[in-house]
Amino acid sequence: MKNLGTKTIETKRLILRKFTLSDAEDMYKNWASDDEVTKFLTWPSHSDVEVSRKVIDTWIKGYSDDKNYQWCIELKSTGEAIGSIGVVDYKENIKAVEIGYCIGRKYWNQGITSEALKALIEFFFEEVGVNRIESRHDPLNPNSGKVMLKCGLKYEGTRIKAGRNNTGICDVAMYGIINPKI
Template sequence: MKNIGTQNIETQRLVLRKFTLNDADDMYRNWANDDEVTKFLTWPTHSDVEVSKKVLNIWVNEYENNANYQWCIELKENNEAIGSIGVVNLKESIETVEIGYCIGRKYWNKGITSEALTALIRFFFEEAEVKRVEARHDSNNPNSGKVMMKCGMKYEGKRIKADINNTGICDVSLYGLTIDDYNL
């Protein structure tokens, strides 16, 4: 595995890039202030834009570390930050990344998250040379699993009461893709 840090990635509709402090208003308005978006996440809904600014300040400072991978999902049509996607767990010893994502409700069911995840899977296998990409979701949030399957990840099972998020202790569904399956 090569730790090459967060790189700019373009897709048909998106620019995946590093966050800047200027993204605070978009972050707060488009996803971080929405209880429905954060329902199955591990961080609380932002109470005001100042919380978004504090989070972004931490993320921007972490870009100095090439083992940090956190992208802003920017929609090309309006240059607006509409979500985030990145590595929530890096397991260097087994060359594996676990990816997490969230996107504003206005952009749900448009294939945007799938487009972003597909781009990251390619990036991690082809550029960062990982051996495995994985993701998980609260079992009560099946749409997240649909994104993972659409991107070629395989369902690997469910762990009962094995995670916690804003709904409390929850079951978690696991998905993965290895470099061998990716190269088929």
Template sequence: MIETERLLLRPFQVEDTVPMLRNWASDPEVTKFLTWQPHESAEVTARVLETWVKKYDDPSFYLWAVEWKEIRQPVGSISAVRTDDKTDSATIGYCIGRGWWGKGIVAEALQAVMSFFFEEVGANCVNACHDPQNPNSGKVMRKCGMTYEGTWRAGGVNNQGVCDESWYSILKKEYESFRGQKGVVRQVTNPEEKTGISRLILEALPEWFGIPEAREEYIQDSADQLFFAAFRDDSPAGFLCLKETGRETVELAVMGVRKEYHRLGIGKELFAAAKNCAFRKGYSFIQVKTVQMGRYEEYDQTNMFYQSLGFKEFEVFPSLWGEENPCQIYVMGLGR
């Protein structure tokens, strides 16, 4: 059993029949680029689970249910579809229900399984492949530090027929280096340093902060706010500001990460530091505003990032920022 912040990777049980069928196994969109057909009934799912459960007696059988702690149900699976003792390598495969796409769940599960193979099994290489028509799977592999090795043309077969396979891999020494890149997140208190960092980051992100007047307001306001910065090689990679909006609530006022550091977990590191600080200061809630999902691709990514952190949709103000930019408010309790 492997546990992460949001997931429990555990052996499957026959009792998982109903959630497995409902959450992903019956969905043709989930199986579109896989090698097995959608399950047509609970009987099919039960038979598959019975087969898997029997295989757990084999120590070389690596298959986990990806349980989403929030609902205490499996929402997908991750496994070593092949291991090679001669090369000390493992090939990983995964799938997840459509209702949980875009929340960073697969990356979180893959990182945990990579750690397991490198640290517990003693693997030297972990690899994975995807159909180039399913590019989001490749994004997951890159996010976890894997390197693109090349595309094997007509190298595989899935539910779309004969397909190309784009291969990624990571060696143990690269994994250790990647893990060591987390760097430093610290709270900044000097107003001039705050505005300097926020200016450096926001001016490099015109897709999100392209209106000069609004960007300058964020920069100037940051001087008086709780300020957290992430550093890589002593250079600012990202920052986050909190401001008090009530006796019980702080707002994530602004956040930015330089593009070259996207998908390396820096945003989550920043938020974890800010969240812990807000909790220690006695706040009960954090809220954040962004443009409602479905308007712009960049802001859709922002919405999915906030959802992956655990924020819940609270309310939409259709005209706060103008009719073209409806304001979505998310909220999170701090567990008091």
């Protein structure tokens, strides 16, 4: 693998880029403070913009590591930060990454998350040289799985009571895709 860190990637509607502290207001307003957005995530809704600022500050400090992959999803038409997508688990020994994402509720069901994930799949396969990309979701959140399927990941099974999110202990539906060129 050739780790490149969080480099800017453009799609038709999006700019996937490193977070800056100026994204804290958008992060808080658009997704991090919304209990409906964070319902199936492993971190609680942010109580105020300062929490968002601290999270972003941690991510910014991590950008010096070329194995760190954490993107802000910016909508080109408005310049607004509307979500995040990044590597939540890095398995160097098998050349694999697990990708997690979240996006503001007002942007759901518009193909935005799929557009971002497709761009990352291409980036990780073509430029980084990963062998496998995986993702997971709580089966009670089927729309997350639809994004994975739309992007070519295959359903690999459900692990019973194998995870925890803001709803408590949960099942975990697993998806994966293998680099066709390796």
